[in-house]
Amino acid sequence: MNQSNSNYILTASCPSRIGTVDVVTRFLCESGCYISELNSFDDELNQRFFIRVEFAQEGSGKFDEKAFKQGFGERSKAFDMEWELTDKSYRPSVVIMVSKYDHCLNDLLYRYRTHNLPVDIKAVISNHEDLRSLAQWHDIPYHCFPISHETKSQQEAQVQQVLDDSGCELLILARYMQVLSDSMCEQWSRKAINIHHSLLPGFKGAKPYHQAYDKGVKLVGATAHYVSSDLDEGPIITQGMANVNHTYYPKDLIKKGKDIEALTLAKAIQYHIEKRVFLFNDKTVVFERS
Template sequence: MSSSTSSSMILKLSCADQPGIVAAVASLFSLQGFNIRESSQFEDVHTSRFFMRTVLESVEGPKSIAAVKSAFAAVAQRYGMDWSLDDGTAKPKVLIAVSQWGHCLNHLLNSQKQGSLPVEIMGVVSNHETMTPLCEWYGVPFHYLPVTPATKAEQEAQILALVEQTGSELLILARYMQILSNDLCSQLNGRAINIHHSFLPGFKGAKPYHQAYERGVKLIGATAHYVTADLDEGPIIEQAVERVSHAQTPDKLVEIGRDIEAVVLGRAIRWHAERRVLLNGHKTVVFDS
């Protein structure tokens, strides 16, 4: 759980573009005893919407996050902002769902252990027992929750209960080969990230590498996106591609794709954890540097 006080905070906001936003933010936090350590802005010229991420550092020691939020609320209301202010030192708690492919899960577990992924992994959920030894090796709780069409609602209720019990702010679908129900998607809106083993919007659904092979593609890729009720249609956070040739079989494409998937998912989770991702309708704004 993040502390109620902190010397470092991260502000994210979006609102209709209008004069004075940056000045108002800087002025308010200057009066609150903060230096701006990092700030990124973006204007979507097509929608006239403004986006901003700012890292704040107190020069007066730890401050109450609730008190700073209260002070900023007047500025936010004046400009009609959608905003959040979070403890900049906190590592978000996450729950990972996986089926029988462990490459993405292993990458996330190893990255957290090495300190390069700023999250706290609270557990792993799976509809198979395949990943039990891997989770035991990393010392991460493993929850075996088998699912059938008849038990899907009950199993998803167990997943949601684990999300809430562990205080996880994010459910990561790390090659979890089950389609979430519309109800669960709704309850986890903006709180679930999926890795799709294809360069969306092409080759949705099952066996995208085989689909790509049949079409003779020269590039394959992976896409990390927020989960919505529309299959593989959620706002995209990160993508990457690798060049391939006609000589490579579907199995070889799958092999190449595994490495891309792990890297892409890791980046997306890190950017989400560092509060670098802002929703922009069906798209995202990602301040990745």
């Protein structure tokens, strides 16, 4: 096997029927493409098939993306496939929103600086000034737009202007402690990822980790999901969890929770970028990395 071209990712979904895997793999074989990773899932309840393939063209010839799209488009019509071809090296433009908590932002900026997060971070937006120096240390533009109940629509207009100017393709809420309006949630549906704690059982409101401590919680965790107008109830991408016990005081639960939040958010972003997440009927199919 001799690969001289970039790796590509082909993702597709369609109604369940015989031949769905064959139509994809046979076309790749006939096109001289070597498959390096393949994941598929057939949802029996919804009668929906999902497939993700990483591949590269063998030989010294340059991969003809236009011809590939035209050929596969014709081949897949009989299966009513919805599909997308992505160059694996593509780095989407990202904007991060944050309030005062720095753990998720710091983790993402470190991964970005060390080339472990294949994105192009265009800006950090906050409703506080607290984290400006952190963003500036990484040479990332920082925009502070304070918000109140009376200025919410004006503030979101300022945010949207930055998103438009930066060509943002993925909006990351890295502990942004404000609720987005329904219109903004709709506009950024499937393009915005949020992170929040997921203590078991659930504790809402002020000081959730203190509430958890008072109840003797035994599990702490975090959930990363796509933003929706239902607060913290969007389609789930990844979840993290850790066992705790009676020796964990509130400060220990908070520390553990922050670690899990940062890792869970980073994993969700990675999966989104690598086209491992499929959305259907507001539920996700996620092909995790082995």
